[in-house]
Amino acid sequence: MVSWVVLANSYVELSVDVLRQKLDEVFPGQFLPPRPKGTFVVAGPSPGQFMIASAIPGDAGIFLLNSVPGPYTDFSDFAEAITDPSLLQKVKAQCCWLSVDLIHRSTTDEDAYHFIEQVLAKLAPADAAFLVHPSKLTTIVFDDDIRRRFAKGEQILTSP
Numbered sequence: 001m002v003s004w005v006v007l008a009n010s011y012v013e014l015s016v017d018v019l020r021q022k023l024d025e026v027f028p029g030q031f032l033p034p035r036p037k038g039t040f041v042v043a044g045p046s047p048g049q050f051m052i053a054s055a056i057p058g059d060a061g062i063f064l065l066n067s068v069p070g071p072y073t074d075f076s077d078f079a080e081a082i083t084d085p086s087l088l089q090k091v092k093a094q095c096c097w098l099s100v101d102l103i104h105r106s107t108t109d110e111d112a113y114h115f116i117e118q119v120l121a122k123l124a125p126a127d128a129a130f131l132v133h134p135s136k137l138t139t140i141v142f143d144d145d146i147r148r149r150f151a152k153g154e155q156i157l158t159s160p
Contacts, residue, residue: 001135002102002112005076006142007094010125011069016043019050019065026122030056051103052119059115062104067123072097072132081137091130091139098123099134113155121150 014022020041024031030039038055048067054060073079073092082088100119102112124147131142140146140156149156 002105002109002116003099003134004113004116004120005072005078005097005099005132005134006120006124006128007072007091007130007132008096008098008125008128009094010127011096012067012098012123012125014048014050014065014067014123016041016050019052022122023052023119026118027054027056027059030054052100054115055106056115058107058111059118060106061102061112061115062106063112063115063119064099064101064103065119065123066097066099066101068097069095070097071095076132076134078132078134078137078139082139087139094129096125098125098128110155114153117150117155118153121147 020031020034023041031041034040040053042051044050050065052063052065054063071094079088079091082091100116124142128142130139131146132139146156
């Protein structure tokens, strides 16, 4: 699974228009003006859920973005892999999550991570605390260094 999840205590409220604007700040001229094919954003079936199609070379794929005002531990059992009691307590205290998942491959995992990481660098709230890789069951602190590296396209974890 090509995905990252950011845990925080702040909910990231998005609409199609707001998300499109934020994505265009990361990828200038790619999401604005709105277009029906190529690179575009549509609302998903649930609030806070969006499908993002990217035809951007080096950042191509179809992605699902979720912004959820609830604990990720209600959705995933990832925390069972955390052995440090202090870290586990802090992770369980986070009450919101934001994820971007690859749902249709256009190129490589590396390209998909490149897109996902830049989007999360832009959208993660200021109080983002942890970064979870759901299939690898890896949880690390989400700090300014991670945000900076993601924004620059410097991957921190490669595909399996």
